[in-house]
Amino acid sequence: MSTSLLRIQCLCGSSASTISLPSSSLPLQTYLCHCNISRHISGCLCSSYARYPPLSQTPRPDLSALTAYRSSDILTRYFCTTCGTHMYLEYDDDGHFEIATGLLAGLAVDPDRPPMSIVKHVGHMWIEDTEDGGASDWISDLNGKSAERWMRGANSNDTGMLFARCYCGGVEFAISRPDSESCVHDGTADFPDLLVPYNSEKSAKNPDGKPWWLSNDGRRYTAGTCACDSCRRAAGFEIVEWAFVPAGNIMVPELRDASEPPIWRKYEVGREFGTGLLQSFSSSDRVFRRFCGGCGANIFWESYNRPYIIDVAVGILRAPEGARAETWLEWVTDRVSFCEEGANPGLVYDLTRGLEGWGKRLSLVSMIP
Ligand SMILES: [Zn+2]
Ligand SMILES: [Zn+2]
Ligand SMILES: [Zn+2]
Structure with missing residues (x-):
């Protein structure tokens, strides 16, 4: 099984690690989140996180240089204590982690394969919180297709x-x-x-x-x-x-x-x-x-x-x-x-x-x- 190495590092370098994951799992699919918490906690109009590999296959992220912050009762956010870079989310329900997608730029290039994006954004979520659409109106297409637009969480109540x-x-x-x-x-x-x-x-x-x-x-x-x-x-x-x-x-x-x-x-x-x-x-x-x-x-x-x-x-x-x-x-x-x-x-x-x-x-x- 071919694997890809991802380097995850904050601005100052206090928090740095490399994880490996199956190349077949790339690109990591995710949504741009426009919710009030995301905007107010990042200073950005939208932000996104991608799923961290299962802890059964990959060591738990090293959180020692990071500050934990409970932004809601479902998850904990981690940012670098020294430089402020947002790095991980940890969910209460099943304990899984997610990685801030802006850090996923260090893919080891496989010479036998065309370059590939690590992260693939497919849509917007929590547009409702922005009142005016926020940055979602600037990114109406993603990967050549109309971006999915979810007023609340992506796939919320999707019964098919x-x-x-x-x-x-x-x-x-x-x-x-x-x-x-x-x-x-x-x-x-x-x-x-x-x-x-x-x-x-x-x-x-x-x-x-x-x-x-x-x-x-x-x-x-x-x-x-x-x-x-x-x-x-x-x-x-x-x-x-x-x-x-x-x-x-x-x-x-x-x-x-x-x-x-x-x-x-x-x-x-x-x-x-x-x-x-x-x-x-x-x-x-x-x-x-x-x-x-x-x-x-x-x-x-x-x-x-x-x-x-x-x-x-x-x-x-x-x-x-x-x-x-x-x-x-x-x-x-x-x-x-x-x-x-x-x-x-x-x-x-x-x-x-x-x-x-x-x-x-x-x-x-x-x-x-
Ligand atoms: Zn740092
Ligand atoms: Zn008519
Ligand atoms: Zn009626």
């Missing part, structure tokens, strides 16, 4: 399902992560106006069955904004956000009395579910808009012409990472669907420009080699 619930709770369902069946095409899924504008004179037909509803290597559902007359009137508001989700990835509770426990099954267009509050209105031929009869929330746009893909109203999603549900959805930023119909052209124009700028900032970051 994304729950959706209207305000009154009358309509509830859950969305599963894209799987091998999510890209199966039944021949009906033409490109939506979001991707091929109605007025562009390009064909929106999709005979090859391109799974446009999946993005980010099939890991997320495509989502976008719509300013069409029909959406506007259905919602009562100028801009409506939709996520495109295969019916087979939507789990709904079978129709039941409110007192009975739910039995979950895959959704199919037109099926009733829940406790009877879900309402339908046909806004055009074979097209149905479904909404909650209790509180009025938009739920689905669906069509028998395209039964495989359901438009899900984004405002009712309850993603722990935030309203844009960015570990689930990839937002289309170069067009507002049916922007030509916008009833409030000023607002739609500002949204179009704002989305473009937001999208450009994302892609600029991903172009940096």
